[in-house]
Amino acid sequence: MYINITTSETGDNKGSCGALVNYLEKENRDKKSLDRHEKWFNGNSNGIRPHEVRIGIDNNIAKLGKEDSKFFLINISPSQKELAHLISQYGEEGAKERLKEFAIGVMDEYAKNFKRDTIRDHRDLLWFGKLENYRYYGYNDKEVKNGTKQRGERKEGQQLHLQIIVSRKDITNRIKLSPQNTSRGKNASHSAKLGQFDRTAFKQSGETLFDEIFGFERGLKERMDYANTMKNGTAKQKAQLHAVSALAERYPQLQTSHLTDSFMKDINTEKHSDVGGLLSSIAGGAWGLFEMLLEPAFDASGGQQTVASEEERKRRRRKKNQGMKR
CATH class of the missing domain: 3.30.930 (BirA Bifunctional Protein; domain 2)
Structure with a gap:
């Protein structure tokens, strides 16, 4: 919308x-x-x-x-x-x-x-x-x-x-x-x-x-708060959202509105200190998805590493540009 x-x-x-x-x-x-x-x-x-x-x-x-x-x-x-x-x-x-x-x-x-x-x-x-x-x-x-x-x-x-x-x-x-x-x-x-x-x-x-x-069921990536967080959020918020997004693609039952409302609130208020804490909260909830954390194909840290490396590249570019201006 x-x-x-x-x-x-x-x-x-x-x-x-x-x-x-x-x-x-x-x-x-x-x-x-x-x-x-x-x-x-x-x-x-x-x-x-x-x-x-x-x-x-x-x-x-x-x-x-x-x-x-x-x-x-x-x-x-x-x-x-x-x-x-x-x-x-x-x-x-x-x-x-x-x-x-x-x-x-x-x-x-x-x-x-x-x-x-x-x-x-x-x-x-x-x-x-x-x-x-x-x-x-x-x-x-x-x-x-x-x-x-x-x-x-x-x-x-x-x-x-x-x-x-x-x-x-x-x-x-x-x-x-x-x-x-x-x-x-x-x-x-x-x-x-x-x-x-x-x-x-x-x-x-x-x-x-x-x-x-x-009665429209909006996918996670179709939400306005998803776009805002990915654009303006902190590195920690982006890492957690990236991980949840990957998880939601595997488990479509996570993409119902009341569930996405819940973990988007947790991410935006930085309730959990890291990706693992957020995913443990999701797995331990009433959604019966504890087995997802046991699957070797799912890398809970991947999102954090991706976002962190991107933030590091941005930091280096800014530092380089500042050096050129001097």
């Missing part, structure tokens, strides 16, 4: 949202009949017209200056595997409607992330969503760069995704709400007073919500 917040696909969110609304109408311009147009939606209606979106957002800017952001764009893009899961359950048209319902839940999480007493769910926000059926190759795509695809050509496979325009101001046009505010206070209560928005927590909540609503 890919969830991202940007200023605007048209590159400007400090003025009218008209250009963005017009851009997001691109698929409708290829449909001659108005009945076939994909309408805008929110928590109250599924038949909102483009001009209503523009007027609603553009008029909700009380006390915002010329250089202040007036709105934000939230992109919700399920993976091919997630879309296949939805379509197998509900059919293509049914999947579209369920994605719109899912978007309402995502906007509930967006509202909660501001941690304001008066901003509780999507009804406290001014927002409009649009479902899109296709994605197109851009100049940054490797296929365009190597000449195998043309810019503007449709991408293959299921590409259903959602675009949501949300006002900077709340539904009452009184409170400023910015997902760009990542200021951290002295503690949790001080951060809430500053209006801090935790983007990582928001994206994680969308992934968790999808799994809960649609």
Whole structure:
């Protein structure tokens, strides 16, 4: 699940949202009949017209200056595997409607992330969503760069995704709400007073919500916290995750959501001092997998050695670069 917040696909969110609304109408311009147009939606209606979106957002800017952001764009893009899961359950048209319902839940999480007493769910926000059926190759795509695809050509496979325009101001046009505010206070209560928005927590909540609503069993390597740990974690966290990943490939029963939640929490809080401690905890749990540690083919230290050696190579490169700069 890919969830991202940007200023605007048209590159400007400090003025009218008209250009963005017009851009997001691109698929409708290829449909001659108005009945076939994909309408805008929110928590109250599924038949909102483009001009209503523009007027609603553009008029909700009380006390915002010329250089202040007036709105934000939230992109919700399920993976091919997630879309296949939805379509197998509900059919293509049914999947579209369920994605719109899912978007309402995502906007509930967006509202909660501001941690304001008066901003509780999507009804406290001014927002409009649009479902899109296709994605197109851009100049940054490797296929365009190597000449195998043309810019503007449709991408293959299921590409259903959602675009949501949300006002900077709340539904009452009184409170400023910015997902760009990542200021951290002295503690949790001080951060809430500053209006801090935790983007990582928001994206994680969308992934968790999808799994809960649609009964999607997410593999370990498909999890957002897996990618974050592999990218930003400590050497010890990466070593433990590498070892668990190798183990999970051999024992698929480890890849159920409640089990992965448990050992991902242990890894991220560094509950265990080394790989062996983590694996012993897994083997000694209620999962009946003690025999895995007895198999000679499984090397519990391999992940730690791999990650440690990679960290050592990075350290040497940094040292070499520093020497060259001197």
